Amino acid sequence: MFRTVFSKQMYDERRRLLMWGVSTGLVGSMMMFLWPSMRDMPDLDQFLANYPQAMRDLFNIEAITSVAGFLNAELFSFLLPGLFLIFGITRGAALVAGEEEAGKLELVLVTSIPRVRFALHKVAALTVSIVALAVMIFLFVWVSGLAVDAGLPTGELAAGMTSVMFLGLEHGLLAMAVGLLTGSKTWATGVASAAAVGGYVLYAAGKFVDAVEPFQVVSPIYHALESGPVGGGFPLIFLLMPLVGVIALAVALPRFDRRDIGV
């Protein structure tokens, strides 16, 4: 039925992926269907002016009068980054450290599969899962956009999805790397979550506190969201996200190859 660690993992992920993809996709669709009434709202500018300045900055509310700005405010500034972070971190921690803690890894590793190859299959499964999730949500939003004649350029939506997908992937790979290093799901989840929360706090604080602003640039959230992300094209800074994940893996893999495997 499955011949590789990768195909076994994708089999395990199938229901979860479908559930995440459809439920998040439906939220995206709902937002898209709300857009025409928002667009046609009289005095929208005046209504938005009543929002506190900090909210307007953080959620980029001024731009809400365009469909790209609307999606950025409603989906891409918090909801989708948050969901991709949660998905990436929980799955990244579960795929290796979770199995190790549950005692499932031992019989797989003694089949004489090289440990690094095993880990790379898990990396591939995590990556494909996150990409599949992004594609599903993209399709929901894109089709809904066509249905309401939102006039949203496909490339702009794709850029937004790429940014949150990379954000989830970066933290998912970080969680997996910590799991490979320690064998502990708690550590894997903890370190990656701390990085995500820290990144968000740094990004948000940078918006309001001038002294923090120069440090925003190290925040993964900044890398993901600063361009828009919908409507900002595909800036090179996007690539920093997968790159950080790959570096974390490169540090973890040799150690995983040599360390004791827990029961």
Place this chain on the structure above:
Amino acid sequence: MDGKAISETVTLDPTSVSDPASAAIRTVALSKTYGRTIGLDSVDLTVPEGLVFGYLGPNGAGKTTTIRLLMGLLRPSAGSATVLGLDVATNRERVQAQVGYLPGDFAAYPDLTGMQYLTYLGELRGGVDRAHITGLSERLGLDLTKKVGSLSHGNRQKVGLVQAFMHSPPLLVLDEPSSGLDPLVQREFLSMVREARAAGRTVFLSSHILAEVEAVADSVGILREGRLVIVESVESLRKKALRRLELTFEREVPAEALAAVAGVKDIQVDNRTALLIVEGSTAELISVAAPHGVANVRTLEAGLEQIFLSFYGEED
């Protein structure tokens, strides 16, 4: 019986010190520490090919640590382990490919059926004959269509056993293999072990239950607090075993004559009954006692428990 524990490794079995090249398992000063805790303390062990070797010791003695070191799941803190002529540290995958391993405690993927799980592990090994999986499962009475998550402990253990035997490896390393098996299945398992030996394969099995090892093993190693205290053939252990014998006489107990018999370690007389502790054969004792009119003989079969006692001392 002086009650003294033997602290040095004693290798009395001539087959266990044979040419290392033909050894299925060989460890040299193999040690494992966890922080400040010593899991295994400088174990030198040689298991010749084609033998069933019982690895005995109480829980926490270091049996599982040894086994996980042999499988390359742990790295030794000091010393080395060689399996089928290959150093485990540098040839981990090649060793694993040739060993069938049953962990003492393992979790399978609960949402897979037994067959899905076993074929998956088989695929990772490069393919295993499904008919062989089915055959082994039928012997053990395992239903392969059920999800592993719904199986009882005993049935999960069967999945583990099939997994260990399914690629017909030259060496089987089994950690507490009969845990959770009912007596009939246990008997079937023991015959699988004997068949493996008959086919020239080596079986290394650990247990804290002495009787099950005694039933199948050629040699045993006894581990205590991370140290290997003895390696010896089951046969010669039995010869050295202390037996308890209760002789009831029709007349007075010939205590002096009995005490003079070689092998008699202790004699206690209570009225017309003598309670004797004898090392090895009791034949001479019986022939000395017989002319004095023996009314009844009660003997306690030498189990490895008693052998344990002779090495560990009565205080254990």
